[in-house]
Amino acid sequence: MREDAAASVLSDEVRVRLYDQALNAARIGAWECDLQSERLSWTSGVYDIFGYPAGNPLRRAAIVDLYLDESRRNMELARADVIRSGRPVTLDTEIQTWRGERRWMRLSINATQDGDRPVRIFGAKQDVTSDRQALEHLRRQAETDPLTGLANRAIFQARYREVVGDSLNYGFASALVLIDLDGFKELNDTLGHLAGDACLCEVARRLRRAFHNAGLVGRLGGDEFAIILRAPRSPARIAEVLQHTLAMLSRALFWNGHRIEVSASIGAALIGRPHRRRIADLFEEADLALYRAKAAGRNRVQLIGDETQSRAA
Known part of the structure; x- marks a missing residue:
């Protein structure tokens, strides 16, 4: 027992x-x-x-x-x-x-x-x-551009609705900005896609650093970037900020012993008031502004909006 x-x-x-x-x-x-x-x-x-x-x-x-x-x-x-x-x-x-x-x-x-x-x-x-x-890693993969780490197109559009509908900050959004690199295809054709990727990553880094407090930065695909600009608010100040952005993007970068010249064209649609405008309408206006910037000789800024006449910078 x-x-x-x-x-x-x-x-x-x-x-x-x-x-x-x-x-x-x-x-x-x-x-x-x-x-x-x-x-x-x-x-x-x-x-x-x-x-x-x-x-x-x-x-x-x-x-x-x-x-x-x-x-x-x-x-x-x-x-x-x-x-x-x-x-x-x-x-x-x-x-x-x-x-x-x-x-x-x-x-x-x-x-x-x-x-x-x-x-x-x-x-x-x-x-x-x-x-x-693990969940956060999957979320980042779904929401970010894999090359640059910026917001992808889908999450960029979703965040636009959050920004303009943010009642705590009074819907604080001033412009939708589209940026297209000038001569990017020639860079790829001349130095190859690795050089092009290096250029895109450097542009993303510069934009993220310049607008980390003032806006949401995304890569829409190819060599096209976008910003939801929260500040400044006035058209004159927006044009001034974007002109400084052109100067910042135009600094040459060096890759594998090559000096790569960078320039960009910028089109911006002013959001104005009321803030509840459809993002499709803003993209259409920003696309038109970007087209005008390129048609005017590239490496320049063009603004379109209901509160101001179109202007070049």
């Missing part, structure tokens, strides 16, 4: 060990919080997720500070809802570990009741950082 009992105890120990191993492999830990004292209890998996030394005292205020701002607000709202309603909640939160590393964590919250009074909340915490990174 003793041997059978020992075998039974050993079997229980094995089951517990396997269970703990499975949780650790899945980067899951369990937790609970006594609502009266706010005393926290963690399994080792939660300590690992937070990178928190096992010997340090668990003070809820210090742990809450490890959540990033938006995640902290969402977590506190979810926690309060579970305590109030008794319904379980699961949400993804972003934390900064005790060692300063950012991680995503899936948090589940449930409540234990004593009669009608919640006395304890508990749940699981799982490190889902790799899953979030």
